[in-house]
Structures are given as structure tokens and as C-alpha cells.
Amino acid sequence: MKEGPDIAQIGALIGDPARANMLTALMGGKALTATELAGAGGVTLQTASAHLAKLEAGQLLVQRKQGRHRYFALADESVGKLLESIMGFAAGRGHLRHRPGPKEPALRKARICYDHLAGDYGVRMLDSLVARGAIDAVGDGLALTPAGESQLQPMGIDVSDLRSSRRPLCRSCLDWSERRAHLAGSLGKALLSSFFEKGWAHRTAGSRSVVFSPEGERQFLALFPAVS
Structure with a gap:
């Protein structure tokens, strides 16, 4: 055996x-x-x-x-991470179940991956946090820095409360559409929840896509500028 x-x-x-x-x-x-x-x-x-x-x-x-x-x-979150990784592997090798349709651009732009933000906006958010020193990225590992904790306070993110959870604070999750990492873990969940609570974005019925309002999109893009 x-x-x-x-x-x-x-x-x-x-x-x-x-x-x-x-x-x-x-x-x-x-x-x-x-x-x-x-x-x-x-x-x-x-x-x-x-x-x-x-x-x-x-x-x-x-x-x-x-x-x-x-x-x-x-x-749990690990199942979502496994599925997202398999989806990325399949997409990268051209194993697609259907032709791209109207829903495809919306899913690629912003979607829910278990309980955190994925797609282009999810990758952009993590890239921006890393670029400004809020998160350290070493290999596949992510860690919130003291500077990052200070930056999150004005956004209403209570990091001390998140740290009390048994769930990892920051986790890297491979994005199936972008083929790069987005932010998972309790911090990823808290950030997406804050976007919903602020009215910046909402879920689409019957879909995983996340739709930002014009003002929410403006706020998000200003808060997480693109990394050149």
C-alpha cells in the first residue's frame, strides 16, 4: 500500500x-x-x-x-483556497468549460472568493498594500506590518480583534483569473466586509461578482492605487 x-x-x-x-x-x-x-x-x-x-x-x-x-x-477557507488554485491551474492550461460571456468581465474585475475580494481588484489591493509597506510578502507568506496596522485603523479595521481569532490574519490566495495572489485570511474578509458596509460595493444575485458603485470605485482606486 x-x-x-x-x-x-x-x-x-x-x-x-x-x-x-x-x-x-x-x-x-x-x-x-x-x-x-x-x-x-x-x-x-x-x-x-x-x-x-x-x-x-x-x-x-x-x-x-x-x-x-x-x-x-x-x-472552511482552505477548501475555497484549494478550489481557487485548481481553477487557476485549469484556466492557465486552457481548460475552460464555456466561452467567455457577459459575466466573464465582471468576474475577472471583482468577485468573492469564499469571503474575500478576488479578481483584478483583489490583486490590485494586495499589490498596493505591499507597495506601501503595510504588508510584507516573503515567498507565499504574508504578514501585516506595524505600519500597516496604523494604516488600517482609519479604515475602521480592528486588527487586535482579528488577531484574537484562530484564523490566520493574512493569507496569500492564488487568483484564477489574474494568475497572481490576492489577500485572504481574516484581514481579507474584514476589508471586503468594510466595502459592503460603506456601501462602496454590493454582491450580484446569483453570481460571485462584486459590483462597485461609481463613488465606491473612486474611493477604492484612490485607497489602493495601481503599482507601476
Whole structure:
């Protein structure tokens, strides 16, 4: 018997087209019902239930009960990071499931990756934070600097509260469309949440795309200038 992690089992779980579509639908960070996921997977509710049971047993999903309803979500941030990396790998080698359509530019510009900002704007934000010394980037690792903590305070980001979480403060996540890193971790989540709370941006129903208002876009681009 071969030793080591069983990547074949994880590959088989993700590799089924219906399950892959269900997992992608959950990349938006929202918990969805079995009926909603059946629609995303293009299968019947009975078939979806069987797929969801396998994904839950493989620890890719968690089930949450609220009253008489059951909701499913990605097990944790690491699952989202894994899926985003696989999507980047596939896109980089031309393995695309459909021709680019109207939704493609919006997704590439700004979208949710589990619970943080991805796409061109996500990469731009991390590049800007690194360029001004707010975040140190060493290899694949990211660390918030003392200067960065001071810069985040006027934005209403309570770093001390984020540090109390068991979740990593800063994490690098490979962006599938930009093929470069964007900011994940509790800080990435806090920044995206602040954009929503300020009214700078909103989610698009039925999509992972994030749409910035004209004023929100102006504020975002001024706060995170492009790095030449």
C-alpha cells in the first residue's frame, strides 16, 4: 500500500462535473440549500443529496440546520483556497468549460472568493498594500506590518480583534483569473466586509461578482492605487 495523503479521493470528489459545479456555487461564501445546489449542479434533488453526502463525508462541505431547513457551505477557507488554485491551474492550461460571456468581465474585475475580494481588484489591493509597506510578502507568506496596522485603523479595521481569532490574519490566495495572489485570511474578509458596509460595493444575485458603485470605485482606486 502506498503511503501519504490520498489525493485520489479528493480529486475524485471534486472531479465529478455536478459536484464541481456545486462547490463552485459555494465559492461565493453563502450557504445554499440542497435544492439550490441541485440547480447549480444540473441534477435532480435526489442525485444532489447523494453528491452532498459524499462531499460532506470527504470534509469538503459542512451542513447547517436552521429550523426545518438544511444549508450547505464549504467546510472552511482552505477548501475555497484549494478550489481557487485548481481553477487557476485549469484556466492557465486552457481548460475552460464555456466561452467567455457577459459575466466573464465582471468576474475577472471583482468577485468573492469564499469571503474575500478576488479578481483584478483583489490583486490590485494586495499589490498596493505591499507597495506601501503595510504588508510584507516573503515567498507565499504574508504578514501585516506595524505600519500597516496604523494604516488600517482609519479604515475602521480592528486588527487586535482579528488577531484574537484562530484564523490566520493574512493569507496569500492564488487568483484564477489574474494568475497572481490576492489577500485572504481574516484581514481579507474584514476589508471586503468594510466595502459592503460603506456601501462602496454590493454582491450580484446569483453570481460571485462584486459590483462597485461609481463613488465606491473612486474611493477604492484612490485607497489602493495601481503599482507601476
